[in-house]
Amino acid sequence: MLLLKTMQKVNPMKAIFFEKFGTRDVLQFGDRPEPAPQQKELLIEVERSSVNYVDIRERQGTYNRPETHVGGIELPHISGLQAVGTVIAAGSKEDKVWIGKKVVAYTPKGGGYAQKVVAETSFCVEIPESANADLFAALPNQGLTAYLLLTASTQIQPGESVLVQGASGGVGSLAVQIAKILGAGTVLGTASTSEKLDFIRSLGADDAIDYTREDWTKRVLENTSGRGVDVLLESIGGNIFEQNFECLAPFGRHIIFGSTRGPGQPFAPRRLMQKSQTMTGFYLPVFLAKPELIQAGMEFLVKATLEEKLRPSIARILPLSQTAEAHRLLEDREIQGTILLDTK
Numbered sequence: 386m387l388l389l390k391t392m393q394k395v396n397p398m399k400a401i402f403f404e405k406f407g408t409r410d411v412l413q414f415g416d417r418p419e420p421a422p423q424q425k426e427l428l429i430e431v432e433r434s435s436v437n438y439v440d441i442r443e444r445q446g447t448y449n450r451p452e453t454h455v456g457g458i459e460l461p462h463i464s465g466l467q468a469v470g471t472v473i474a475a476g477s478k479e480d481k482v483w484i485g486k487k488v489v490a491y492t493p494k495g496g497g498y499a500q501k502v503v504a505e506t507s508f509c510v511e512i513p514e515s516a517n518a519d520l521f522a523a524l525p526n527q528g529l530t531a532y533l534l535l536t537a538s539t540q541i542q543p544g545e546s547v548l549v550q551g552a553s554g555g556v557g558s559l560a561v562q563i564a565k566i567l568g569a570g571t572v573l574g575t576a577s578t579s580e581k582l583d584f585i586r587s588l589g590a591d592d593a594i595d596y597t598r599e600d601w602t603k604r605v606l607e608n609t610s611g612r613g614v615d616v617l618l619e620s621i622g623g624n625i626f627e628q629n630f631e632c633l634a635p636f637g638r639h640i641i642f643g644s645t646r647g648p649g650q651p652f653a654p655r656r657l658m659q660k661s662q663t664m665t666g667f668y669l670p671v672f673l674a675k676p677e678l679i680q681a682g683m684e685f686l687v688k689a690t691l692e693e694k695l696r697p698s699i700a701r702i703l704p705l706s707q708t709a710e711a712h713r714l715l716e717d718r719e720i721q722g723t724i725l726l727d728t729k
């Protein structure tokens with residue numbers, strides 16, 4: 386009887402989930418039990434969530450390998466690291482004041498590909514009821530990555546030059562804009578098609594460079610009076626990784642945060658001595674150990690968007706049921722900005 390009562394309390398919700406790792410076919414659309422907020426957590430009725438490239442790696446099982454596994458994934462799993470919606474329940478008495486508020490939430494344990502998601506209260510920021518959910522749903526994971534790359538992995542100084550690799554993507558398109566907001570000088574972005582290059586210029590980049598051309602590094606040098614860039618944000622890997630050093634300035638900081646083309650060749654660290662350069666790695670989940678930096682980042686992103694200094698780029702809005710198509714669009718590189726999911 387007690388068991389029956391407990392079961393009756395769990396409401397079903399629509400979600401995208403997977404029970405095994407693999408290709409896009411493993412993504413299932415169906416009913417899952419609504420999550421229950423624990424202490425210091427809020428339950429959010431999701432209006433919009435969105436898709437990150439890391440969701441693809443998670444689905445493929447890449448993040449389940451010992452060397453990349455931070456935090457762990459239990460199957461079945463619902464991905465989704467960012468969401469906007471209305472708070473409908475709170476796990477802690479003191480958090481009941483959040484109920485009814487519209488929030489943007491960073492959900493590092495996933496769960497955003499659903500009609501309801503649980504988020505830590507400290508990773509939620511209130512936004513006005515009238516705020517456009519589409520703009521804010523693109524922010525948390527991709528925006529935090531862009532912001533922390535420029536403020537925690539390195540502290541960008543006024544006037545410094547920045548090169549953002551893959552600048553038409555979710556993280557890249559925000560990084561170009563955030564670099565400018567933080568006072569960077571020349572900001573350059575790379576991409577693979579002329580349409581994406583136009584898009585990068587429209588974000589405020591000083592130049593956009595086709596990195597499928599063998600001589601792309603020359604154009605970076607031309608834009609920086611032959612010095613190279615002070616800060617290089619690198620998420621591509623492959624042969625791009627090695628070429629980066631042709632256009633990194635003396636004292637330049639090279640930050641690795643992704644490998645869309647694979648890891649590239651082994652690197653001899655002593656080459657950094659030649660120009661007193663630094664190489665740093667970045668992995669956002671590690672920053673969960675520094676929640677104050679995540680909170681500061683969330684506040685910055687929401688404020689800059691409300692003030693219209695930051696304009697997250699919405700590539701498409703797809704129904705939640707078509708999340709597999711969203712993964713295809715990212716895997717086939719057909720996207721500029723962020724793909725949102727309509728969970729209604």
Ligand SMILES: NC(=O)c1ccc[n+]([C@@H]2O[C@H](COP(=O)([O-])OP(=O)(O)OC[C@H]3O[C@@H](n4cnc5c(N)ncnc54)[C@H](OP(=O)(O)O)[C@@H]3O)[C@@H](O)[C@H]2O)c1
Pocket residue numbers: 436437438439526527530551552553554555556557575576577578581620621642643644645646667668669670715716718722723
């Ligand atoms: N370390 C972390 O904590 C962290 C956090 C968030 C994201 N990331 C990484 O940051 C990168 C960008 O993430 P995102 O969510 O912004 O992804 P996204 O929107 O899909 O953007 C990826 C960009 O990479 C470029 N790209 C180059 N080679 C590619 C390939 N073989 N497949 C797919 N894209 C390729 C694409 O531009 P072109 O087609 O013009 O080349 C695209 O603009 C990913 O590598 C992701 O894993 C890391």
